[in-house]
Amino acid sequence: MEMAIFLVMGALSVGFSLVMILARKPVTSAMSLVAVMFCLAVLFALQSAHLIAILQILVYAGAIMVLFLFVIMLLNLREKEGEESHTKGYGQIFGGAIAFTILIVAVGSTSMSGSPAGLSSDRFGTTAEVGKILFTKYILPFEITSVLLLAALVGAVALVKLRMR
């Protein structure tokens, strides 16, 4: 059962990713990306990481992609601009091949044994467990990330102010 769901969702996410890259209309691409997020959320839920699954939908599908759509609509993009990029795609194919090779090597060289991130397996993925480990073992990366985001925010505001002057 789990295997079947995994296969269907995996195939769907790959399919929607392809649609996202190949679609002519930006809105179609954006909506396919939303669908990919959904498939990924189901895959997370299969791994009994319910919190991550929900956050995947809440943050990526619910918030970030809405902003994407907002920008697409604000610029009123109907068809993809720069049509010629479709015809000379050798560079993209080459780049994609290199990225794929790196990915294969990286996955191959990582050992996947042991419980992920040192979580106890029976309560793995619950909100309490994730919260506990986030505020103890991973507190430094967590805080650094928040500072990084704050810096990005301030930077964006500064850039806008600069242009307004």
Add this chain to the structure above:
Amino acid sequence: MDSIVSLITQPLVLELLITLVKIGFILGLTIGFFAPMLAWVERKQSAIMQDRVGANRAGVFGITVIGLLHSLADAIKLIFKEDFIPRGAERGLHTLAPVIAIIPSLVVFAVIPFGGQYTLWGHEVNLVIADLDVGLLYVFAIGSLATYGVVIAGWSSNNNWSLLGGLRASAQMFSYEVTMGLTVIGLVMFYQSLSLVDIVAKQENFWHWGIIWHFPAFVLFLGCAVAENKRVPFDAPEAEAELVAGYFTEYSGMKFVMFWTAEFLEMVSISGMCVALFLGGHHIPFVTQKFLLTAFGDLLGQDIGAVVVMLIGVGVFITKLVILLVLQMTIRWTMPRFRYDQIMKLGWKMILPLSLCWIFLVGVGILTGVMPRP
């Protein structure tokens, strides 16, 4: 006959049947009852508040039932309307948008408890379709998807009014989602759970109700809820004075009805969540479920008594739901529409800082023991 009975009493089949009954009940309650009733209330209440007679013409053989049949007449009329798709519209997305708009408001109900846990004939029945340990986050995650229906509708119609409506809706709904999420953080800290079933269970004692300890959060949450549902005074995305009808300008017939129904269903689901978070779910003030169970158990026997208590619980939940709906309806016919920049200012510069303040105060309250956690 015997084979059917033995099939039904298998645990898995029984579980499946109970879940199906619960889903059927929720669908019947929301689409079957609340959606047409709210359409009627919207007309009749506005009529009363504006000193008019209101809808009273539709009737069968002269029986009009105070205008109740208007919902039925509307449904028949709208089914037979032409389904119009404007030239240059994205046909696929244009058709898909109402569906995307209506589904999240229904799916949210999966985690909202509309009753408690009961033991009927030796079988545990929990009156919630799915008791997720991340129930509250699930509501926000699914609720945030409702934006897509509106945005896609606005974009795919190939109409400037629709596009502007969709643009406004995306920014507004996104902003108020963030704020709405922050208003309930204090409650999560207080009840120490993200599961709505847990939160309701901890409100059995009236003095632990959310509204008692978190009244400011309740007010902020309700304000955000009205904004999130795009109802007056926050209906800038469909402002008929500026944008014809906003994002659903180019919709007719049943697709239009789906947007309309989605709005009512969002109201119902957000009220249901409000009942679960702040108003104690199915609990009656100062009456514990145990007391009811023993009282009715002595009177009618263990199982029939439990059924009666269950029905009372569902009735109490629906009563609280109706009170919140009437409150929202009254707000809708009392306030004039806010300007778009006012809506944004209210969300980001007032409700957001206030909810952050409330989180801080709850934290202080819990640490100093002023706010005893249930």
